[in-house]
Amino acid sequence: MRSVRSARYLQLDSEICQISSYEGVIIWPSRKAYDELEWTRDYFEQEPGEGYFIWVKQSIARPLTTRISICSPQVSQHPRNLVVIEENVEAEINGVCNATKRYLYGSHIGRSKIILKENSGLTMRHFHKWGKEDFVDFCIDFFMGKGARLSHTYKCLAVPKTLKMESNTFLESYSSANFEVVVLAKGGEVDMYDSTFLNGEKSNAITRIRMVSDKGSKIISHTKMVGNEAGTGHLDCMGILLGEDSSINAIPELINRNNGASLTHEASVGKISEENLNYLRSRGLTEDEAIDLIVAGFLGEEKPTIIKGRAVPSRLYM
Amino acid sequence: MLQIENVSVKVEGKDILKRVSLEIGEAEIHALFGPNASGKSTLAYTIAGFPNYQITEGGICFRGKDLGDLPIEERAKLGIALVFQHPPVIKGVKLSKLLERISKQRVDVSEFPMNPELLGREINNGFSGGERKLSEIIQVISLNPSFVIFDELDAGLDIENLEKLTSVIKDKLCNNGVSILLITHRGDILRFLEPHTAHVMLGGEIIGSSDDWRKTWDTIKEWGYEKCKECPLSPARL
Numbered sequence: 001m002r003s004v005r006s007a008r009y010l011q012l013d014s015e016i017c018q019i020s021s022y023e024g025v026i027i028w029p030s031r032k033a034y035d036e037l038e039w040t041r042d043y044f045e046q047e048p049g050e051g052y053f054i055w056v057k058q059s060i061a062r063p064l065t066t067r068i069s070i071c072s073p074q075v076s077q078h079p080r081n082l083v084v085i086e087e088n089v090e091a092e093i094n095g096v097c098n099a100t101k102r103y104l105y106g107s108h109i110g111r112s113k114i115i116l117k118e119n120s121g122l123t124m125r126h127f128h129k130w131g132k133e134d135f136v137d138f139c140i141d142f143f144m145g146k147g148a149r150l151s152h153t154y155k156c157l158a159v160p161k162t163l164k165m166e167s168n169t170f171l172e173s174y175s176s177a178n179f180e181v182v183v184l185a186k187g188g189e190v191d192m193y194d195s196t197f198l199n200g201e202k203s204n205a206i207t208r209i210r211m212v213s214d215k216g217s218k219i220i221s222h223t224k225m226v227g228n229e230a231g232t233g234h235l236d237c238m239g240i241l242l243g244e245d246s247s248i249n250a251i252p253e254l255i256n257r258n259n260g261a262s263l264t265h266e267a268s269v270g271k272i273s274e275e276n277l278n279y280l281r282s283r284g285l286t287e288d289e290a291i292d293l294i295v296a297g298f299l300g301e302e303k304p305t306i307i308k309g310r311a312v313p314s315r316l317y318m
Numbered sequence: 319m320l321q322i323e324n325v326s327v328k329v330e331g332k333d334i335l336k337r338v339s340l341e342i343g344e345a346e347i348h349a350l351f352g353p354n355a356s357g358k359s360t361l362a363y364t365i366a367g368f369p370n371y372q373i374t375e376g377g378i379c380f381r382g383k384d385l386g387d388l389p390i391e392e393r394a395k396l397g398i399a400l401v402f403q404h405p406p407v408i409k410g411v412k413l414s415k416l417l418e419r420i421s422k423q424r425v426d427v428s429e430f431p432m433n434p435e436l437l438g439r440e441i442n443n444g445f446s447g448g449e450r451k452l453s454e455i456i457q458v459i460s461l462n463p464s465f466v467i468f469d470e471l472d473a474g475l476d477i478e479n480l481e482k483l484t485s486v487i488k489d490k491l492c493n494n495g496v497s498i499l500l501i502t503h504r505g506d507i508l509r510f511l512e513p514h515t516a517h518v519m520l521g522g523e524i525i526g527s528s529d530d531w532r533k534t535w536d537t538i539k540e541w542g543y544e545k546c547k548e549c550p551l552s553p554a555r556l
Contacts, residue, residue: 273406274369274370275406276406276408278368278369278390279402279405279406279408280408280416281389281390281391281394282366282390282391282394282399282400282402283394283416283419283420283457283461284391284394284395284420284422284461285391285419285420286391287391289419293408293411293415293416293419294408294409294411296410296411297408297409297410297411297415297440298409298410299410300410
């Protein structure tokens, strides 16, 4: 497997079409890990049928890529993924979950566990793009060892009919996590639960959520920061309402159980200001063009993903 | 080029402009003086076509075309551009991205007195006063306009920066036959861009106009704006 230039996992519908590893990185189907590595069973609730197991044992220079796609009508996926980053190891993972067509009526019910051991570092970018009638329910848990560092970006610019997502992060001492969640909903319902637990002293977490609700969409975002030990946490939730029949509920929650912990939040939900719109229109942009530009800026510029040494926008490989 | 005839304007139900008339010819520079809240910016936004600025009587023609209810962007496409006094922050949108979207002509930023890094920053977010004005001018030049309104360009700028910016304006706009309306209550800009005609606005009315801007400005400096009511200036262009 050393000849492959980019380690990757590719699952189309329920079939693994490509899986490749290289020195220092093991990528297996989850089922194989469950069968052959007994310790992984602690992380799987039951024997997994689908999904990947990634075990990064030494630092890697290029990102690992994973893709789980719904390509056929009425497919039901149940990936169970496990990622383990060993002590003092740095890794980067770009993952895509998507439907290749707009009306496949598929479902994707995913569960992922990400284990960052002591002083490891992970940059993870997670892109979702779904069809109009899909159902998606996924949960991702991060377990962060002492001194571990995580940067996690989740971006979904095409939501399914129903999107339920849950994220739980457990931070030990001196670990830090930086989350960025970007959701653009047009005609779908999104329910997000994001919980971060500062379980070690000097742990640090920032969650930044940007959501845009348009065309009858409904977004509910529950974000919770829990200070069990003397760490610092910040929630930053911003939403833009575009359609009059759209809604956003931003529900930030701070729970402090340690007087050495410092927890803060800021949240705002509103429409695009007339002032900004008029400003851009005075530069010759139509109202729709101005809205597109403001929304694109609000959701953040996409950093290109590097695949085989080339910068590739995520939309091209989805 | 621009004819404003007896225009009265209401903003949020309140009468602001009262029967304002003004005519600006091709390649002319006009100055509009007036104290704060006299209606100068209201006139600028009305010409630009901002939705909340409702013309209750009179009309505005630009190059023979009645602007009527023409939306802001259509006026911009006709060649009307506005340099804002307080341009808003557009979060997440870099100046370079905006220029990419709006430019009708290539702008060589190396010709401007600026750090090129400005292009990579979010529009107006943390810009200094000079950077904000420079960003405005670059945007407006990129639109290849035929008429530009400068709303208080000299506010918040030191003389050195003002001189640099007016030099760019002369080079890129005035020398290319662009007509200009300079809105100012400080008058600092006048020493660099000498207007052909000056108008004085007070209480939403243009109370006088003169082809001698120095005389007008000296009168204001010596006697204040109220004196202009008693001493009508030459109505030569009205």
